[in-house]
Amino acid sequence: MKKLSKKALNKSFRNWFYGHLTCFSQEHMQTFGYMCAMLPIIQELYDTNEEQTEKTLTYSTFFNTEPQVGSIVVGITAGMEEARANGEPVDDETINGIRAGLMGPLAGIGDSLVVGTLLPILLGIALGLSGGGSPLGAIFYILVWNIGMFLIMRFMYFKGYELGGKAVEVLVGEKANAIRDSIIMLGTMVIGGVTASWINITTSFQMLGSDGSVIVDLQKTLNDVYPSILSAVFVLICWYLLSKKRLSPVVVMLILVAVAFVGVLLGFFNPGLSY
Amino acid sequence: MTINVVQAAILGLCACLSSMPGLGGTTFGNYTLGRPLIGGLVCGLVLGNVPMGIMLGAAVQIVYIALVTPGGTVSADVRSISYIGIPLAMLYVSSVGLDPAAAEAQGFAVSMAATVGTVGTVLFYGTATINLIWQHMGLEWVKKGQLKKLYLVDMVLPWISHILCSFIPTFIMCYFGSNMVQLIKDYLPMDGLAMKTLFTVGSLLPAVGVAILLKQVVSKPVDFLTFFFGFTLCACMHLNLIGCAIVGGFFAIINYNIRCLALRPAAATAAIGAGDDDEEDI
Incomplete structure (x- = not known):
């Protein structure tokens, strides 16, 4: 009965924690980080180089997910690899099926919970502590984010290892869907809050009467309709271009540059700054 | 304020x-x-003016608070924003003699960072493309059984990509930064069309970041109501x-409980049935 040592697991986790995206390319994304994370596991479980090579190649298929939450997948496959080394019926298809099946759902959770909710909140607090150029906010963020994330990722990794193949039931069952949808719901709300709090798109368009008095102040009118409506409108336009027109973010940004240029020419936008 | 060789390095x-x-x-x-x-703190420490670094960095941070890179698509390059944009903004602000807390200084920092951040996406794609070479070499090595070389591929060889696409561009931009800042000052007056456009782009760009996030979480039209719920909480309330x-x-927990009830139709019906029995007993 083979059992992975704490040392191998820790090394595997560290490889993932540090190396999951150090060698990124559009073609392989996190694949090489994944293989590095599995290497200590495979080296401990199998003795001959042929076996090790064969098992390592299992993990050479494409992998990409939200890496913080995704460390649970690495833990799961470590558990499954251990089961396979002990002669349980686990083949390449099972392992890669689980990896492929978890990539999408976990990316959804991670993007809405970690980068969509946690990061903006922590950065928001840090910005609040940075008044007058105080380094307190930055230090707060460095400590809380790094220590917190290390512990969370470590917990996820070892939880995944403990559950092994059983984790799939926990992560993709009906109940898991309910949890995921609820988390994404929370994330969507906070993203709405981020839009309102941190995006500030305003117009300077005004219609002046012949005596120079302001007849229509568009921004004020819009605020009466719905506060910060322009910020929401621009996010929706960008969303439409990205997901319905399938444009790349770079193209969308170029469109925004054109919009800004025309808007400034027409007097719709005016940041009102001078040297 | 100038940037010497060591600071640029x-x-x-x-x-x-x-x-x-x-x-x-x-x-x-990436995330720290x-x-x-x-970046503002680091640039402030390196260039010897922490409060200015933090103030300009915080102004830029507001623009990029929702900057994420789902699926490997980037809308702005963080290395250029934090280590080219902020140092150049600091040079500029100190050479003009602006107060870093003033709106002009922060506005300049934002537009500077937004410009280099957008142009800098080239560096992102450059790094990723060079990494392809190491990965193809790595796959060959693994097939031959040279497994230890995986570490070389994942953690050592990418340094070459980064020296080419991160170190050298940053070094050059920062080292010759004073000249560039002077050029910007001479040729692009802040109330001119180009700078106004830049500032406006700076305020529009965060919308792309949020839209990328939104693309990940919105699967059906009704999800937009959730988005506007959060928006309303912050914008109106x-x-x-x-x-x-x-x-x-709180709403997520309510949603979860409702979904869980729906998952157990049999158990729920049984519970209601049991409740009826109790009433009959009374």
Whole structure:
């Protein structure tokens, strides 16, 4: 009965924690980080180089997910690899099926919970502590984010290892869907809050009467309709271009540059700054 | 304020560590060193004016608070924002003699960072493309059974990509930064069309970041109502983000409980049945 040592697991986790995206390319994304994370596991479980090579190649298929939450997948496959080394019926298809099946759902959770909710909140607090150029906010963020994330990722990794193949039931069952949808719901709300709090798109368009008095102040009118409506409108336009027109973010940004240029020419936008 | 060789080299090194597929790892590299607020602290320490670095970094951070890179698509390059944009803005602000807390100084920092951040996406794609070479070599090595070389591929060879695409551009831009800042000042007056456009782009760009996030979480039209619920909490009811997250968490729990009830139709019916029996007993 083979059992992975704490040392191998820790090394595997560290490889993932540090190396999951150090060698990124559009073609392989996190694949090489994944293989590095599995290497200590495979080296401990199998003795001959042929076996090790064969098992390592299992993990050479494409992998990409939200890496913080995704460390649970690495833990799961470590558990499954251990089961396979002990002669349980686990083949390449099972392992890669689980990896492929978890990539999408976990990316959804991670993007809405970690980068969509946690990061903006922590950065928001840090910005609040940075008044007058105080380094307190930055230090707060460095400590809380790094220590917190290390512990969370470590917990996820070892939880995944403990559950092994059983984790799939926990992560993709009906109940898991309910949890995921609820988390994404929370994330969507906070993203709405981020839009309102941190995006500030305003117009300077005004219609002046012949005596120079302001007849229509568009921004004020819009605020009466719905506060910060322009910020929401621009996010929706960008969303439409990205997901319905399938444009790349770079193209969308170029469109925004054109919009800004025309808007400034027409007097719709005016940041009102001078040297 | 000027940037000497050593300072430019330190900033270049930070750029290598912090970029999106960065050598500092995602947690410490991209999500810590790469954030403009932290970049502001580092630039302030390196250039010897921490309060100015933080103030300009914080202004830039607001623009990029929702900057994420789902699916490997980037809308802005963090290494350029934090280690080219902020140092150049600091040079400029100190050479003009602006107060870093003033709107003009912060506005300049934002537009500078937005410009280099957008142009800098080239560096992102450059790094990723060069990494392809190492990965193809790596796959060959693995097939031959040279497994230890995986570490070389994942953690050592990408340094070459980063020296080419992060260190050298950052070093050059920062080292010759004073000249560039002078050029910008001479040729692009702040009330001119180009600078006005730049500032406006700076305020529009965060919409792309949020839209990328939104693309990940919106699967059906009704999800937009959830988005506007959060938006309304902050825009109309002036909650801050923590308050918004708590209200959101509360609704998430309600949603979860409802979904769980729906999952157990048999058990739920049985429970109702049992309830009826009790009433009959009374």
